[in-house]
Amino acid sequence: MNSSRVASLLVCLLSTACGSSSGGGGSGTPQVGPGDGGTQVDAGSGTDGGSMDGGQGSGADAGPLPYDGPTLKVGHWNIELFGSPTHGPSNESLQLSNARSVIQRMNAHVWGLMEIMDDAQFEQLRSQLPAYDGFRASDPRVFDGPHFYANDPLQPAFLYRRDSVRVLSAKLLHGIDPDRMPLEVTFSATVGGVTSDYVLIALHLYPFALADSWQRRKASADALKAYLDSHYPNEKVFVVGDWNDDVDTSIIDGQPSPFQQLDEDRARYLFATRGLSEAHIGSTTGYTSTIDHHLVTHELVPLILPDRARIEKPESYIPDYRATTSDHYPVITEYKPPAPSSPALRVTFPNGGESATGYTTFPVSWYSSGVSLVNVEYSTDGTNWVRIGTDVPASQGTWCWTAPNVTTASARVRVVSATASGVGDTSNGPVSLTVTSATPRVIINEVLASEPSGNTAAEFVEVLNLASTPADLGRWTLSDSQGVIHRFSCGTRLEAGQALAVFGAATGIPAGLRNAVPSSGGNLFLDDAADSVSLHVVPTYLMDSVSWSTALAPGTSFNRNPDGAAGAPLSAHGTLSTLSSSPGRRADGSTF
Secondary structure, eight states: OOHHHHHHHHHHHHHTOSOOOOOOOOOSOOOEEEOSSSEEEESSOSSOOOOTTSOOOOGGGGOSOOOOSOOEEEEEEEEEEETOSSSSOSOHHHHHHHHHHHHHHHOOSEEEEEEEOOHHHHHHHHHTOTTEEEEETTSTTSBTHHHHTTTOOOEEEEEEETTTEEEEEEEEOTTSOSSSOOEEEEEEEEETTEEEEEEEEEEEOOOSSSHHHHHHHHHHHHHHHHHHHHHOSSSOEEEEEEOSSOSSSOSSTTOOOTTHHHHHOTTTEEETTHHHHHTTOOSBTTOOOOOEEEEEETTTGGGBOGGGOEEEEGGGTSTTHHHHTOSBOOEEEEEOOOOOOOSEEEEEESOSSOEEETTOEEEEEEEEESOOEEEEEEESSSSSOEEEEEEEEGGGOEEEEEOOSOOEEEEEEEEEESSSTTOEEEOSSOEEEEOOSSOOOEEEEEEEOSOGGGOGGGOEEEEEEOSSSOEEOTTOEEEETTEEEEEOOTTOEEOTTOEEEEESSGGGSOTTOOSEEEOTTSOOOOOSSSEEEEEEEETTEEEEEEEEOSOOOTTOOEEESSTTOTTOOEEEGGGTSSOSOOTTSOTTSOOO
16 A cells, blocks of 8 residues: 555545545555654655545645644653563663653654553653653552552553643543553643643553453443543543554454444544554554554544654664564654634543542642633532632642542532633533541641740641541641631641641751641741631631640740640640650650
């Protein structure tokens, strides 16, 4: 099959003017052109895409001039068992060096990576690519990632350019494959001066040319389609990765593609790499089947540059590529930037299907364009809304929501413009909440209001977790009689039996004290002679409070007596030990 035929096939697919191809073979050599230092096998030349009716031509008869503006480059690569000391390429340092070279040469804005086995190896790769940042699926930035991938080294990862891409949220995609959970990342990218939001799902389906493996891939693809249909009916979504089967026909003789349901729904989806399958351009070493694909939703179809879908074959600059680097080749697709849009907001997380127990925190995330301030709200029934964030800078892109301790399958969040009516978004689907029996038991154990030598930065409030389980303090607040004096940052976790001291400012934290943070407001300004401090989980739920009506000597704190006892009265610290205060420690100075 020649390159003009491949390009014509892609134009036909993009225009939806032709039916699904039967995947027949054909002869000839696919287009091979000079890459960025290596060989790139693509879906046609950049100057001859054929006419829109599928005919072939050249010059003025070939249709509009080829696009030569800025593009969004999306890549994926299964870097075979990257970092494994016992499997895959044996020379880990050489595999690392080769991977770095390929990624630098291809210069994609975002990468979905598969088989990233070792966190240290991935961190080395990331550090050696200063233009990029990224994370594996087990990273704490990935919702539910540390839990699911805690003991599974075979992970997907996301790599992105720092200068043009901003990650909005990341989570694992449940219900596709129980053993190979895809990584879903929502991000904004600025290309050609236009910023737009996208979703990338890094997928690695089950392997092997066996009947039960085919059925498993089909079940995964059908579940993926159902998820995309319901959650992303109008969003720009890329699903990239090692699908372990072909699109035009299956790698198993006599079987159709297990992705047929997705492939035939041309009104909603398109395999941007389908032309590579039609041309029998192998995406693995030694085989002609294309088992690595990029699927896109209909919002991206008008932006595809079909002649730039390509498979990088690095053998020209990486000797013995198969043995030293990977059995898969990297795949790239390119897209024009969308037209600039009107002011917009879109919730990216939670967006439906998530679940949590009471008192845990959700990082509510959103994409914004042309909006300055937003209000963040939640509802447990989809009708009545509770404000949790007011006049939040839209550019912040995230806000912590402490889930209420209720049971409901109908919770939702929404983000609305604080200044422009009619601009906002609600999570696409419901979030399930469950009452927890492990109610947090966090107390205010010690307070230093009489700062030493007038140094208000040294004022502190110590909180202590009395429960047998960790407490998620994200967005909890400390208040005095005048209002909120500290808001715990999202992700603040206080282990069972441990204490955390909140100081007026970072300069007041004693050297070597690690379980301490500076106040979010820059100071506490507690009244020496008479004041109170309260700890709230949410504005309506008081966890603990203390008060005092007399001043102590400068540098002397109030402490629960007995130390660490809920509801115990406050006493001058000197009545419990020889110390005047003990921030983050027991009254006698020992560790909790």
